[in-house]
Amino acid sequence: MQMLIGDKIKSIRELKNYTQEYIADQLGITQAGYSKIEKGKTSLSLDKLEQLALILDLPLENIINFESQKYFNHDSNSEKEQVKNDSGLELVKRLYEDKIILLEKLLGHTDRELKIYKQKYGML
Template sequence: MTTLGTKIRKLRELKNFKQDHMAELLGISTNAYGKIERDETDVSHDRLEQIAKALDLTVTDILNFDEKMIFNMMHNKDGIYNNGGPFYNQFPEDLKKLYEDKIKLLEEKVEYMQREIERLKEGR
């Protein structure tokens, strides 16, 4: 079972937020925020609501987050992203958008790296 801290970390990473940005939004030190993600401190309901607000999610979204389940549901049996799957429409729109944006960003990075490799091969 994925811990609360891990869920928060994964969702923060999907938003492309740094720990210091989250800490600033929450009004705590980066070290204190890191302890939340490492499950070294208990998270009150109020703090969890603050984290959800900072991530533009709900507390329920955070608590129900399961990256493996979502990842598997967004891929067909051949492992190819198909923007759906039998349960795709059951996820909150903001969570679907979060994953779609992250996938798009990664695809753009791959394209950029491929262009850079070609440029370096040509000696430019």
């Protein structure tokens, strides 16, 4: 079963741990409007798709060719399918590495804020 572009974008967004609100803000649209894109209720222009590729930090062709079955299904025996899975695993690996970096940045930001509040209230 072929994934629709909205499903692909949603899967990638979730792997990157981005919220719909974040993506919508980056696109300059409402969260409700962005949700309609993921659900396939609103058509996606090439310009918006290119913007999404920049936001998701992926080449446009990776978004278009994204198929979660290729990345998470390990039952394939053919060599050709294994090559596809290997390239897909690289994409998933990159997405998870990006997610780790994002979470580390968030943790650092939280630590700095905590230190500021401790200083402000004399707890340090």
